[in-house]
Amino acid sequence: MKIDMNPLEQGDRLMTLQSALVHGRIGRRDFLRMAVAGGAALATAQAWAEELGDAAITQRYNARKLAGAYDYIVVGSGSGGAVVAGRLAAETSASVLVLEAGGTDQLDAVLNPLMWPTNIRSERDWGYSATPSASVNGRSLILPMGKVIGGGSSINVMIWARGHKNDFDFWASETGDDAWNYRNVLEIYKRIEDWQGVQDTSRRGVGGRLFVTDVRDPNPIAPAFLQGCQSVGIPVFADMNGEMMEGQGGAALANVRIKDGMRRNLPSDYLWEVLKKPNITLLTGAVMHRLELSGSTVTGVTFEKDGELHTVQANRRVVLSAGAINTPKILMQSGIGPAAHLKEVGVKVVHDLPGVGQNFQDHILAAGCVWEYETVLPPKNSAAEATFFWKSDSSLDTPDLQPFQIEVPYASEVHGPAFSVPNNSWSIAPGLVRPKSRGQVRLTGADPSAPVVIDGGFLKEEADLKALVHCIDLCREIGNSEALRDFAKREVMPGPLKGDALKDFARNAAGTYFHESCTCKMGRDSMSVVDGSLSVYGIDRLSIADASVMPRVSTGNTMASTVIIGERMADILIG
Structure with missing residues (x-):
């Protein structure tokens, strides 16, 4: 008998069943019966039962039989770590240990695209915040980072934004390694993508492991937003990651990682299938304490799980993929970083590497410009379905602005009460994606449990504030355009502010895109932490593969x- 339920209820039911199977709360036979009754096709349910059931059994065994040594230890299972670990396990016979501080990703809050905001400040978020700063009127901006299998790919808004052509050519210039240039990176994108949108054989790949689509059945306000962009001179493109990101920018519906109404985080395509293999162990709830070294060679790691310390050897290499806050934290806790700072907090210096924790960057997402709906419309996909990339100054070589049209009200803790923002509202969030401001991550003590101090550097450079103010004006012009008039009963905020009043609004509106990056940058200068092959300078058998290695944050999500x-890390290690 098939159970009648609406699509949202059906999706939630299937997510719950998958989680129960992975955690061993139900067996495969019961899972098949209940999934089919809940609306899944038999073939789909059978595939889920095999993939998730085998993976669960293997990983429970491996976790109980933790070995003393592995060929590779990958710290973090996010957008970098899942790729490295999954490919090593699938394409080699090497033994791989993946250490994830968080827990399972088989939860409704992760799998349901519209539930992503519930992950912020939950147990699936490290809960970091920047220190209060005068440049944002004394506010402390939150810095969510995924503490869950999949890392940021499990708690973000699922936007697939490749970056601009100039980003990768800059990375290649900084490292002296042409493997990072746009032409070569484009071939990787084409290899890994299974693009569902308008065909573009010179730029988009079909048949790769990563399902990427433009948003389907969007809220009508999203295409209207594109018309509004066009009315102010921003051209509209069919694909946000094609020709548009090789030139001056433009507007488009978003590319997303949503399939059959469910989030596709990176482990779903890189890890879940290989977790059936005996050569990979994914250990959750494993919090790193330090790298173990013999002289300048990394020999393993020490981590804590369930209140117990474990030291495990790495026969070939440790790869840090813990993110732009935790990766420099782990390095500094292990004595690798700016010598004067390490001595100041009582950490024995192993290797003086001054760039560790420096060069912190994040995109600004301001909250924002808000209109009250004329007739309330339900959000679709991840509630952020349309965006544009544009320049605040025509002399720039790359777009520095990326607002998103958001189908719900989006206001800061200052402006929400001040403007009495109603629930039946929609937003355009001004975004700055080429910030000039820089911050840093520092330790407060030698103990691994001691918190870090994060100076976000937000809007410290006057040029960033100027660009954000320009973006607010541009977003207001679009939101008040004829194309969006049928959706707007009234403009809620900011209204026609000018001069210092608008700057003050921008400082109180500023938040981040949750794109923490650049704290262990690759390059060839004295502040570089890794080279073009992602190996840490001065330390053997240690690499970094996460957003911390970006010398300059990529343009877009x-x-x-x-x-x-x-x-790139996997290609280098596998050869």
Whole structure:
């Protein structure tokens, strides 16, 4: 008997069943029966039962039989770590240990695209915040980072933004390694993507492992937003990651990682299938304490799980993929970083590497410009379905602005109460994706449990504030355009502010895109932490494969460009 339920209820039911199977709460036979009754096709249910059931059994065994040594230890299972670990396990016979501080990704809050905001400040978020800063009127901006299998790819908004052509050519110039240039990175994208949108054989791949689509059945406000962009001179493109990101920019519906109404995080395509193999162990709840070294050679790691310390040897290499806050934290806890700072907090210096924790960057996403709906419309996909890339100054070589049209109200803790933002609203969030401001990550003590201090550097450079103010004006012009008039009962905020009042609004509106990056940059200068092959300078058998290695943050949401870093790391290790 098939159970009648609406599509959202059906999706939630199937997510719950998958989680129960992975955790061993139900067997395969019961899973098949209940999944089919819940609306899944038999063939689909059988595939889920085999993949998730085998993986669960193997990983439970491997976790109980933790070995003393592995060929590779990968710290973090996010957009970089999942790629590295999954490819090593699938394409070699090497033994791989993946250490993830968080827990399972088989949860409704992760799998349901519209539930992504519930992950922020939950147990699936490390809960970091920047220190209060005068440049954002004394506010402390939150810095969510995924503490869950899949890392940021499990808690973000699922946007697949490749980055601009100039980003990768800059990375190649900084490292002196042409493997990072756009032409070569484009071949990786074409290899890994299974693009569902308008065909573009010179730029998009079909048949790869990563399902990528433009948003389907969008809220009508999303295409209207594109018309509004066009009315102010921003051209509209069929694909946000094609020709548009090789030139001056433009507007488009978003590329997303949503399939059959469910999030596709990176482990779903790189890890879940290989977790059936005996040569990979994914250990959750494993919090890194330090790298183990013999002289300048990394020999293994020490981590804590369930209150117990474990030291495990790495026969070939440790790859840090813990993110732009935790990766420099782990390095500094292990004595690798700026010598003066390490001595200041009581850490024995193993290797003076001054760039560790420096060069912190994140995109600004301001909250924002808000209109009250004329007739309320339900959000679709991830509730952020249309965007544009544009320049605040025509002399720039790359777009520095990326607002998103958001189908729900989006206001800061200052502006929400001040403007009495109603629930029946929609937003355009001004975005700055080429910030000039820089921050840093520092330790407060030698103990691994001691918190880090994060100076986000947000809007410290006057040029960033100027660009954000320009973006607010541009977003207001679009939101008040004829194309969006049928959707707007009234403009809620900011209204026609000018001069210092608008700057003050921008400082109180500023938040981040949750794209923390650049704290262990690759390059060849004295502040570089890794070389073009992602090996840590001065330390043997240690690499980094996450957004911290970006010398300059990529233009747009950083998940896709971090996958490229993971792919490059895997190519280097596998040869």
